[in-house]
Amino acid sequence: DAGITQSPRYKITETGRQVTLMCHQTWSHSYMFWYRQDLGHGLRLIYYSAAADITDKGEVPDGYVVSRSKTENFPLTLESATRSQTSVYFCASRRGTSGGAGETQYFGPGTRLLVL
């Protein structure tokens, strides 16, 4: 039971560079999410996806791009990294059956990104 994994776990990059954070889940969950966690802000939703090829913006989408060509993968790309995007990024997934809003949402271990 591999669950939900993220890679890399740590990343240092420079401003202006493109960075892609990977997320992979083995449960065939329909819903996947990207959050960022910053001191004083808790977890803020960046993007989410209800199924393959369906994505939607969250609270803080600017500067980020997502895709979901396969159900199990949900990569997050910073097209031109900025210092304000230094954060810890969490991927999450949920089965998302009809009426399943109360189901557990599972989180990956997080990726710590530092933009210099």
Added chain:
Amino acid sequence: AQTVTQSQPEMSVQEAETVTLSCTYDTSENNYYLFWYKQPPSRQMILVIRQEAYKQQNATENRFSVNFQKAAKSFSLKISDSQLGDTAMYFCAFIDSGNTPLVFGKGTRLSVIA
């Protein structure tokens, strides 16, 4: 839009004592779910407890229980017999009955002191 407020940024409790973490939320929905997640220093997010709004009975999971006051839109977490391993950030979260993303509070940092 739904909002979740945790008014206590930091709390501390002596080992073996009881502590209550507060959470309030704002919604116009009648059917929804509430959660408490724990984030220890490892940063892994772990579900602690879940409450369905249509259930009047408060959820319990071993030493963790909630006080769900629907009319007051309050959802506090009580930790009994606190242990050192309970030291963590605790996040309250809300989701309505549709398949929408969880909305999180900003968290309460709990320290259990020996």
